[in-house]
Amino acid sequence: MARKRTQADIISQLSNRELLWNVYLSQTLFLIISFIIGFFLFDSWSTFWSLWTFDHHELIYYGLIPGVIIVIVDIIMIRYLPARLYDDGGINRRLFTSISIPHIIVLTAFVALSEEILFRGVIQTHFGFWIASILFAIVHIRYLTKWVLLISVLLLSFVIGYIYHITDNLWTTVAAHFVIDLLLGLYYWKKMR
Template sequence: MSRKPTQADLVKQLSDKELLWNVYLSQGLFLVIAYIVGLFLFNEWGDFWTLFQFNTHEIFWFGLVPGVMIVLVDIIMLQLLPGRLYDDGGINRRLFTSISIPHVALLTLVVALSEEVLFRGVIQTNFGFWVASILFALVHVRYLRKWVLLLSVVLLSFGIGYMYHITNNLMVTITAHYTIDLLLGVYYWKKMR
């Protein structure tokens, strides 16, 4: 009897370009889901757009600063812990080393926007902090078998969810999420090329 292929096995069958397109497609799917669910949950789209506030003080102190601090802790952990504990099946390595730095910036912006619009803007606004944070962590299914990655994504999910809870500002969470993904993407790009 043969074993069921793991996500890592399936990802290995994809070319770098196919892997990249799968990421873009999944993020597009998140935006479509956010739009459809948002149609039912918001009385008017104006209610949704009020969640984007360009408060530079909040964006800096609750988005950028925590994002940089999270990346610094993550990089320290990457140095201290065995690589196998941070191994996501090679997805991040393949994804970030196969594209240019400007493309890393674009990809991480798309991810931050789509995930924050869905999980914080639509789900957390309407169903609360706990539901959004748990769903966000569960969507990162590739981390479920790696306890360090799982703990990291759960803490990150609740941390970003809390940032949104206290600011009610999607620009804060998008900034934090983008800062984390961008800096770690650049780190992977430089370190693993």
């Protein structure tokens, strides 16, 4: 009987370039899904745009500071937990070590923007905090079989969802998500080179 191929098996067969393009493709699909669902759920585009408020205090207190704290906790866990508990199949390592720092900035900004539009802007706005947070964790499928990563992504999703709940501002969640992904991406880039 043939062995069932795992996600790690499939990913290992992709080149770094193919892996990167798959990330861009999935994030583009999130944006397309967001706009299709949003078209039916929002009364008007102005309602959607009202979710975006540029408030530098909120960006610092609810985006930057929580993002940095989350990254510090993540790096402590990466350093002190056994690698097998925190291993995502090497995807983050491969992804972030195969591109330049400016590309890491672009990639993490695109990921933060596309995921926050879908999960907070569309799903949480219309279906609530719990549904958005759980769907966010499920979409990060490679974390579902590692209990430490699953708990980490669930907590991250709840924190970002709560930030959106208290600010009603997508810029704050995009900022927090971006800071987390960017700093962890830079950590992998520096550590693995």
